[in-house]
Amino acid sequence: xxxxxxxxxxxxxxxxxxxxxxxxxxxxxxxxxxxxxxxxxxxxxxxxxxxxxxxxxxxxxxxxxxxxxxxxxxxxxxxxxxxxxxxxxxxxxxxxxxxxxxxxxxxxxxxxxxxxxxxxxxxxxxxxxxxxxxxxxxxxxxxxxxxxxxxxxxxxxxxxxxxxxxxxxxxxxxxxxxxxxxxxxxxxxxxxxxxxxxxxxxxxxxxxxxxxxxxxxxxxxxxxxxxxxxxxxxxxxxxxxxxxxxxxxxxxxxxxxxxxxxxxxxxxxxxxxxxxxxxxxxxxxxxxxxxxxxxxxxxxxxxxxxxxxxxxxxxxxxxxxxxxxxxxxxxxxxxxxxxxxxxxxxxxxxxxxxxxxxxxxxxxxxxxxxxxxxxxxxxxxxxxxxxxxxxxxxxxxxxxxxxxxxxxxxxxxxxxxxxxxxxxxxxxxxxxxxxxxxxxxxxxxxxxxxxxxxxxxxxxxxxxxxxxxxxxxxxx
Numbered sequence: 001x002x003x004x005x006x007x008x009x010x011x012x013x014x015x016x017x018x019x020x021x022x023x024x025x026x027x028x029x030x031x032x033x034x035x036x037x038x039x040x041x042x043x044x045x046x047x048x049x050x051x052x053x054x055x056x057x058x059x060x061x062x063x064x065x066x067x068x069x070x071x072x073x074x075x076x077x078x079x080x081x082x083x084x085x086x087x088x089x090x091x092x093x094x095x096x097x098x099x100x101x102x103x104x105x106x107x108x109x110x111x112x113x114x115x116x117x118x119x120x121x122x123x124x125x126x127x128x129x130x131x132x133x134x135x136x137x138x139x140x141x142x143x144x145x146x147x148x149x150x151x152x153x154x155x156x157x158x159x160x161x162x163x164x165x166x167x168x169x170x171x172x173x174x175x176x177x178x179x180x181x182x183x184x185x186x187x188x189x190x191x192x193x194x195x196x197x198x199x200x201x202x203x204x205x206x207x208x209x210x211x212x213x214x215x216x217x218x219x220x221x222x223x224x225x226x227x228x229x230x231x232x233x234x235x236x237x238x239x240x241x242x243x244x245x246x247x248x249x250x251x252x253x254x255x256x257x258x259x260x261x262x263x264x265x266x267x268x269x270x271x272x273x274x275x276x277x278x279x280x281x282x283x284x285x286x287x288x289x290x291x292x293x294x295x296x297x298x299x300x301x302x303x304x305x306x307x308x309x310x311x312x313x314x315x316x317x318x319x320x321x322x323x324x325x326x327x328x329x330x331x332x333x334x335x336x337x338x339x340x341x342x343x344x345x346x347x348x349x350x351x352x353x354x355x356x357x358x359x360x361x362x363x364x365x366x367x368x369x370x371x372x373x374x375x376x377x378x379x380x381x382x383x384x385x386x387x388x389x390x391x392x393x394x395x396x397x398x399x400x401x402x403x404x405x406x407x408x409x410x411x412x413x414x415x416x417x418x419x420x421x422x423x424x425x426x427x428x429x430x431x432x433x434x435x436x437x438x439x440x441x442x443x444x445x446x447x448x449x450x451x452x453x454x455x456x457x458x459x460x461x462x463x464x465x466x467x468x469x470x471x472x473x474x475x476x
Contacts, residue, residue, distance in 0.1 A: 002026040010035055024048040034058055050074045057090045147223045151235045154189055154225060170314060172199050177242060186242040187222060194234050203236050206315040213288055217280035219303055219313035244306050249299035264407050269308055270371050271472050276310035277302055278465040281364060285357040285461055293319040293355045297363035298344045319355040343377030347453050358455035365450025372443055374405030389451045392444050400441045439475040
């Protein structure tokens with residue numbers, strides 16, 4: 001259960017698992033004390049609680065008596081335990097009592113301030129309601145699940161949808177940067193091109209897809225706007241969280257004159273982005289109330305926040321899949337014509353095939369190849385039977401470094417970086433170069449397997465995510 005976002009304390013029920021042999025809860029946000037009852041699990045052979053927010057005294061009996069069987073690093077507030085764990089000694093009881101007393105006083109002060117704030121706010125809200133009772137609201141309301149934004153609000157937020165706030169255009173419309181005056185939040189406003197007859201269906205499809213999905217690697221929709229513009233024509237828009245680092249496409253395909261080292265993605269950054277995107281698709285395919293097929297995965301639909309965390313966006317082509325009665329296949333419940341973009345859409349879609357999760361896997365494989373080769377699937381070099389998949393497959397395993405995106409680093413700097421890392425690891429540069437080639441080879445092999453022509457030969461996203469995590473662990 002490592003590598004999730006679990007919060008709270010470790011459940012007491014874990015101590016009832018008498019046959020438990022290995023427990024890995026590392027890399028989560030767990031807090032509180034380590035369960036004393038874990039000492040009594042005689043079958044327990046390894047315990048990994050590292051990189052959480054655990055605190056307090058570490059037990060000393062049972063598995064905690066074996067330093068080699070317990071991993072606790074990354075929990076700065078732990079103390080005690082056996083000497084081999086090298087943890088600081090626990091403070092005395094009196095000090096703990098004083099800390100609790102101070103904490104209680106702080107909590108009481110905070111409660112008093114909050115109650116005062118609520119009281120004042122209540123009076124202000126009652127006063128505002130009485131004054132505005134006879135007037136229709138002209139500003140967004142925050143008291144509901146979504147903000148209510150009108151065409152006028154968005155017009156003002158984007159400077160009249162000016163070129164200065166224009167970010168880019170997509171399949172169904174244009175995107176602008178806006179500032180909502182109510183809380184000065186920076187947002188991205190996707191204005192749909194309603195002259196395209198497929199846009200109305202796309203709008204409903206995206207609303208349906210985004211209504212019930214929540215994942216840390218899916219772009220968060222703030223609200224929608226379905227209204228009339230200043231000329232009385234239909235106006236529809238989506239309002240998303242603003243991503244300051246724009247799209248993956250912007251980073252992979254900068255103009256030659258604009259390239260600089262600060263805008264080049266390292267191998268580890270690309271690997272992290274690939275893992276983020278794979279995590280989003282594992283959720284969409286296997287953990288939604290019904291499987292969702294995105295149908296239009298490409299670099300321009302992968303957005304990057306300030307920390308370069310990747311978010312999958314643009315669900316205008318998405319399909320909601322429902323299991324058929326015999327559980328042997330999946331059928332789509334929403335369609336918008338041609339599925340996906342040229343170069344990224346699965347081959348079977350071009351022959352009228354229905355949307356499937358295997359189609360998303362194909363698009364992911366092409367995306368992964370583009371991330372590490374720097375070549376679009378629509379590059380001019382790909383003619384006749386040569387495509388990005390065959391180009392990468394032919395380079396495996398010996399010539400894989402020759403197809404690597406040249407913008408990673410100039411060769412001299414790459415050699416210097418390898419030598420520096422090798423020195424830190426007490427390894428030779430040639431050994432480090434071999435490890436780097438193994439890492440790239442493994443990534444390209446996954447990408448090639450995902451982008452196979454036959455859907456049955458493609459990997460599933462669970463295996464893809466697991467493989468990428470293993471590659472990252474080895475590379476790191």
